[in-house]
Amino acid sequence: MERYKQENVHPLPKRVIQRDRDVTHLHLARRGLTFIPDLSRFSMLRCVWLNNNRIREVSRASFNCCLTELYLQDNDISSISGALRHLTCLQVLLLFNNQMKCLEETVSELKNMQDLHTLSLYLNPFTQDPDYRQYVLHHLPSVKFLDRKEVTQEERRRAFKLFGVERQRVLDTIAFGRRALPPPTGRKTTNSITKPVGQQGSRKRCTDSRSDDRENPSVPKSIIQFSIMNWTGSSTSQWNHLHDSSKPASGILTVKLG
Template sequence: MGRRPSLATAFLHPTRSPGRTNARRGGTAGARPPRERWGRHTRPALPPPAASERDSKMAAAASPGGQAVEKQLKICGFKRNVDVSVLYLAGQGLRSIPSLSRFHRLRCLWINNNKIQDLTFLIKNYCLTELYLNNNELTDVSGALKHLSTLQILLLHNNQLKNLGKTVKELKGMLSLQTLNLFHNPLAQDPDYRLYVIYFIPSVQLLDRKCYEFGNHTNKVPFENPQDAVLLRAMTRSLMEFSSVDWNKVATCQERRLENKVEEPHEKLTVQFR
């Protein structure tokens, strides 16, 4: 008979179960899935990108506008988005363009001679100084250009802009705007169209390819019609108003108490002049 192990030997060398041994050696019974290690700690698994976001980016890149942008980047040799300062997308029949917000330093953009109908892709291009949007299908620019405060050249001719007030309201905050084209739009049919634009956007020096005199600018060609210059200067003067009432027709307090009848409104004469 063999010698029985002592109590101390059994305590130091416990008998291992077959299942646990197989599990530690890579067996199937009770096996744990391997964990990915990163140094001394377990690296957390990164969540996959959202499918909708990934799909939208892929769709934008695959669109004709996205392909045109990528083509120009290759032609110009731009490898980083911060290096893109000019972008030429003219004359390609584009109906839409993906967001250009990644080009933070974009200064000159040509999108003329396309079929663009909205300008939502310009929402974050604050550094633009030249924007060529002529010969498109724009009907309204409200909310699309107001943030471009450094714009100096803006060409919007040959579009379908109809509302003169809304268009000028969108542009009047551009204090650096010097060249503006709005001809061949329905809004240019307004008889006071040029006076209205120059009055609310005084920084404009070249409107529809013609120089105009306004304010303290003395190096410009005068108005073709002298009456327009006189009318524009009159609009810039302060307005004075005087009102008068014929007090002989106004009843006194005693007369109002004795007659006890409803008092008719008084006639007031108001004169305004500049």
Template sequence: MEVAEDIKHSLQKSGIRRDVDVCHLSLTKRKLPGVPDLSRFHFLRELWLNNNKIRELNCRSLNCCLTELYLHNNNIKSISGALNHLTCLRLLFLHNNQIRGLEDTMHELRKMQQLQTATFFLNPISHEPGYRHHVIHCLPSIRVLDRREVKSAERRRSFQIYSQERHRVLQSVGFCRRAM
């Protein structure tokens, strides 16, 4: 069945008649090779695209007010250039894909200041040295990373690692010494 017909059928089944009434949409297990054009759903807040065959990620047609995005269990290799406009995201599931390039991935997510929950486990990036501390540093609003709560000790350590100069100045001010 064509994706547009599939969406239409799902909406009819749910009793939704107008595009403006769609705030949740599930397109799981549809063998989708990519993200369909969903620009007509202006009030879409939660989108399930997990368990498909998505390789290339292009989410430009998605509403920038999306708060939850489920993309786990696909074949995504990179998110570069695909998600940075989704600044209202609070939850992002990307586990069990083929995502590489931790630096590029974090650069893509840098504008997401409300992102509280994210999963990247079972991706090559999650095996890179310093992965967890790097993500915590790049996404300061994150509360749960890979199904584990981010502890304050992890935040402090991330700050020490990635903001060494600021940490040194703060330590000197805290102990009434002058930073040299």
């Protein structure tokens, strides 16, 4: 009887992954890694944990473009330039407690990630910049949680006010879907222009003013031109066929306003 029970006991079968494309999650944390192995063969890989290692460099060939979550915190990474920009599906990226020093370079690498909603960069040297948070929020508008803190609309407004000055200036000049240019004004010169007068070689100071613009052909002027067509005087096909010499004469009136 005991032998019969032993033969009929079937433990739960272990799931064995036999193909690389079956791997969707990979845990490589706390392995003492100094570099990231080539993981591109895992075509269905979605989440990778590489935190708490000694990784210094990140290679573009390490990950496939379908990755959605990447955990690289607590390493010695100094730069991600050219390594992550192809990960356009990335939604979660943790890079805190590394050695990255260039904020602009890091943010530029993440601009193509339109679905990135969770980002952690604290405990990197560039986070000491007082405008660090506003800079990231302005250039990465999809981020909803930055450094474990939810992004508010007030923060976004402050970021836009701080880093979107030029864009706001352009938006203020938009009228009816087209950019409205300011009226032409006279040129202003900061340096004095002198030129000789007469045969005595004496010099006088010459500066451009608004009154000189009318005599200077190089200054752009605003000209409005429109034409009025008298359609009642246009010849019809019947007149052309009959060669009627008595048809009314057509005319175009052109008016220029300078």
